[in-house]
Each structure stands twice: as C-alpha cells, then as structure tokens.
Amino acid sequence: MTNIPGEWLEKAITEGHITYLEFDKFTNPVVIGQGGFGKVIKYEWKGSELTVALKSLRVDRVDTSIDEKSIKSFIHELKLLRRVCSHPNFIAFHGITKDSYKQYNMVLQYADEGTLREYLKKKFNHMLWTDKLSIAIEIAHGILFLHDNNIIHQDLHSKNILIHQGKPKIADFGLSKDGTSIDTSSSATHGMLAYIDPRCCFDNKYKH
Numbered sequence: 660m661t662n663i664p665g666e667w668l669e670k671a672i673t674e675g676h677i678t679y680l681e682f683d684k685f686t687n688p689v690v691i692g693q694g695g696f697g698k699v700i701k702y703e704w705k706g707s708e709l710t711v712a713l714k715s716l717r718v719d720r721v722d723t724s725i726d727e728k729s730i731k732s733f734i735h736e737l738k739l740l741r742r743v744c745s746h747p748n749f750i751a752f753h754g755i756t757k758d759s760y761k762q763y764n765m766v767l768q769y770a771d772e773g774t775l776r777e778y779l780k781k782k783f784n785h786m787l788w789t790d791k792l793s794i795a796i797e798i799a800h801g802i803l804f805l806h807d808n809n810i811i812h813q814d815l816h817s818k819n820i821l822i823h824q825g826k827p828k829i830a831d832f833g834l835s836k837d838g839t840s841i842d843t844s845s846s847a848t849h850g851m852l853a854y855i856d857p858r859c860c861f862d863n864k865y866k867h
C-alpha cells in the first residue's frame with residue numbers, strides 16, 4: 660500500500676493546517692455508532708469542558724486496497740470538513756488524534772440528540788410547526804453555504820444530519836464532491852434512494 664494519504668495527514672499536521680490533539684486528553688469513552696470508516700465514540704475532552712465524537716479510521720490490514728480507499732476517503736472528508744465547519748449548521752471539526760491502536764480519528768463536535776431521523780421519531784408529534792420549519796430553514800442555510808463553497812454533498816438524508824441542542828448540523832462528507840473538480844463522464848448516482856432527486860434517473864447532468 661502506498662503511504663501517500665498517511666503522509667498527507669502528517670504533513671498537514673506539521674504545517675499547521677490540521678490541529679493534532681493528544682489522545683490522553685479524551686476520557687469516558689462510550690460507543691455511539693458505527694459508520695463506513697469504523698466506530699464513532701463519544702468522549703469527554705479533559706480541560707476543555709467539551710463532549711466530542713471521535714470518528715475512527717479503522718484500516719483493513721488484510722485487504723490493503725480497502726485500506727488505501729478508506730484512507731483517501733477519510734482525508735477527502737477531512738478536507739471538506741475543514742472548509743465548512745465554521746458554519747453553525749455543520750458539525751464542528753476540532754482536529755485529529757491517534758488512538759491507542761495508532762489509528763487516526765477525527766475529533767468532532769458531539770451532537771447531543773443524535774441523528775435527525777432519531778430526533779423526529781421521538782419528537783415529531785410534540786413539535787410545533789415553527790420548530791419543524793426552523794430545522795428545515797437551517798438545513799437550507801447549510802446547503803446554501805455548501806453550494807457557495809462549490810461543494811455538493813451527494814448523500815444528504817436524515818441520518819447524515821445530526822441534532823445538537825435542537826439545531827441541525829450537516830455531517831458526513833464521505834460522498835461529497837468539490838464542484839470545481841467534478842467528473843461529468845461518470846454515470847453513477849450517489850446517495851440514499853428516497854432522497855435522490857428523481858431527475859437523476861433520467862438526466863446525466865443532475866447526477867453530480
């Protein structure tokens with residue numbers, strides 16, 4: 660396996676583009692989810708009074724092609740996160756750390772009410788229309804900000820929007836594209852079927 664993606668991370672840390680955080684600052688781990696890269700674990704961040712979610716990159720030591728693919732995808736997500744995480748409708752990105760298995764982890768803001776899907780399941784019948792409308796408007800603000808930054812999410816659905824203190828935070832840029840470097844020759848449609856624009860089924864130009 661080429662180590663270029665790993666080197667990119669080390670270089671980005673050394674040059675100060677990404678903050679490196681010492682792993683021993685994170686205490687009280689609780690597993691909260693499992694994604695494509697690996698586990699998502701909640702920690703308390705000693706000294707900062709913050710609760711964070713560490714999203715780990717578990718590499719496959721047997722199938723090195725998966726290994727390289729996931730590192731590239733992890734870095735891709737990191738690069739996009741860095742560009743948008745200052746906006747209030749995105750999960751904040753604090754930096755990266757290496758856990759006790761020497762695996763990289765993204766250190767993210769912890770969303771205290773889980774995914775939008777779980778949140779609506781629990782609360783929908785008791786919510787005011789104004790609260791529902793305000794969530795929809797804030798998601799639209801986030802998407803507008805993404806598009807203003809030439810990023811297309813490509814996998815926007817209720818499990819990739821997290822809720823923190825009642826506010827929506829767009830997350831998970833694994834499938835997102837930088838609009839300035841889109842490969843228009845590809846005919847693949849991305850995302851969760853129920854959330855894909857129906858026009859993608861009929862017209863190639865909507866697929867990206």
Ligand SMILES: Nc1ncnc2c1ncn2[C@@H]1O[C@H](COP(=O)(O)OP(=O)(O)OP(=O)(O)O)[C@@H](O)[C@H]1O
Pocket residue numbers: 691692693694695696697698699712714750767768769770771773774818819821830831833
């Ligand atoms: N910042 C966070 N705060 C709170 N919970 C989170 C956070 N990030 C992820 N989670 C939880 O962990 C689960 C897995 O998240 P993750 O983003 O890794 O994967 P996914 O979106 O389910 O899958 P994939 O990465 O394959 O698209 C989420 O569904 C959510 O419940």
